[in-house]
Amino acid sequence: MYILNIVKITLKAVTVFLLSMAVVMLSSCSNPSPRFERYLGTVCFVNLYEKGRPDYYDEIFDRLKQIDEEFSFGSVKSDVYRINAFAARESVHVCDDVFSVLETAKKISELTGGAFDVTIEPLVDLWRINSTTPHIATQDEIDARLPFVGYESVILDPALKTVRFAKDGVKIDFGGIAKGFAADEIAKICKKHKIKRAVIDLGGNVYVFGVKKKGELWNVGIKNPEYPDSAPLIKVSVPQLSVVTSGIYERFFEKNDKRYHHILSPDSGYPVENDLYSSSVLCSNSMVADALTTAFFVLGREKSLEILPAVEEGLGLDIAAVFIAKNHSVYFSENFPYSKKILYSDWRIHRAHE
Numbered sequence: 133m134y135i136l137n138i139v140k141i142t143l144k145a146v147t148v149f150l151l152s153m154a155v156v157m158l159s160s161c162s163n164p165s166p167r168f169e170r171y172l173g174t175v176c177f178v179n180l181y182e183k184g185r186p187d188y189y190d191e192i193f194d195r196l197k198q199i200d201e202e203f204s205f206g207s208v209k210s211d212v213y214r215i216n217a218f219a220a221r222e223s224v225h226v227c228d229d230v231f232s233v234l235e236t237a238k239k240i241s242e243l244t245g246g247a248f249d250v251t252i253e254p255l256v257d258l259w260r261i262n263s264t265t266p267h268i269a270t271q272d273e274i275d276a277r278l279p280f281v282g283y284e285s286v287i288l289d290p291a292l293k294t295v296r297f298a299k300d301g302v303k304i305d306f307g308g309i310a311k312g313f314a315a316d317e318i319a320k321i322c323k324k325h326k327i328k329r330a331v332i333d334l335g336g337n338v339y340v341f342g343v344k345k346k347g348e349l350w351n352v353g354i355k356n357p358e359y360p361d362s363a364p365l366i367k368v369s370v371p372q373l374s375v376v377t378s379g380i381y382e383r384f385f386e387k388n389d390k391r392y393h394h395i396l397s398p399d400s401g402y403p404v405e406n407d408l409y410s411s412s413v414l415c416s417n418s419m420v421a422d423a424l425t426t427a428f429f430v431l432g433r434e435k436s437l438e439i440l441p442a443v444e445e446g447l448g449l450d451i452a453a454v455f456i457a458k459n460h461s462v463y464f465s466e467n468f469p470y471s472k473k474i475l476y477s478d479w480r481i482h483r484a485h486e
């Protein structure tokens with residue numbers, strides 16, 4: 133029998149979410165007016181603290197609504213819908229938002245050897261893991277869809293802002309990157325209004341903005357994968373930064389004691405099976421962090437750490453990573469620059485390359 137965890141998660145979303153926020157705000161003192169609404173398939177939470185004017189919140193949530201519309205699968209007017217429907221036959225003109233996310237997606241695909249792949253949609257659609265009707269794909273079904281997965285098939289024209297697919301059957305899915313993009317856009321609005329401090333949490337895609345009172349660092353929690361609704365496993369203390377985690381404990385279904393989660397291997401077509409519960413990325417760019425968490429989960433710890441310097445160079449960004457393994461080991465990338473603490477005594481920190 134299927135255990136539809138997605139449904140469970142939806143029902144508990146607000147509770148769980150507020151719990152996680154309690155963590156983010158561990159050492160903050162005032163919380164007068166946070167706001168949350170549902171966009172991009174998740175609960176989007178923003179706290180502007182003392183600058184929490186209604187018109188600023190309205191601007192932020194209007195922007196989220198706009199991004200949701202541009203990236204939504206459901207609406208025939210959305211750019212994503214038009215790309216998937218027509219880009220195999222003709223060049224499709226898209227808005228600046230979708231074009232810039234596609235450019236970053238392609239770049240990250242290149243830097244991660246295709247571990248992150250925005251053309252994963254034929255496989256996402258086959259498994260339907262995020263839906264109420266998940267399906268265990270057969271090898272034949274996977275073999276039939278794998279030829280359509282490959283970021284090289286996405287042809288972008290920066291001058292005309294158009295997208296074209298090299299062949300029929302290719303489709304894109306922004307599930308692994310859109311929330312990060314949205315978090316960056318909210319941070320831009322905060323910057324524009326000179327907001328001193330803000331917490332942005334789009335379903336675990338966290339961006340802590342500005343500095344807290346007295347110049348303190350933010351404490352951000354990384355969930356305990358075995359008890360995601362309880363206290364976090366790790367606490368990291370960071371300046372303005374995005375902290376994003378991809379794990380196998382949020383969106384999955386189980387059948388016959390086997391767990392099928394939502395991070396898919398573009399090579400094999402199956403949910404990735406490795407020794408990890410989750411991968412987290414800390415970076416000033418939330419869109420990059422979002423896509424990289426997915427890529428690093430696909431690649432696994434060793435390969436991710438091996439390519440990390442080249443990824444940092446390729447993107448011109450400082451990137452730190454955390455891997456939580458099923459054997460209760462936590463690995464931080466080399467020279468991890470933030471102070472960190474494990475909050476459970478039965479988990480251990482290991483050296484990155486151990």
Ligand code: ADP
Pocket residue numbers: 247248249250252256262305306307308309377378379382383394395396397398422423425426430
């Ligand atoms: P979450 O959505 O829980 O934040 P992720 O950021 O890891 O988690 O995104 C997972 C989503 O990304 C999946 O639900 C799917 O839509 C898409 N996806 C799955 N595997 C890949 C992949 N290898 N490359 C790019 N996107 C992926």
Ligand code: MG
Pocket residue numbers: 307308309378421422423424425426
């Ligand atoms: Mg991601």
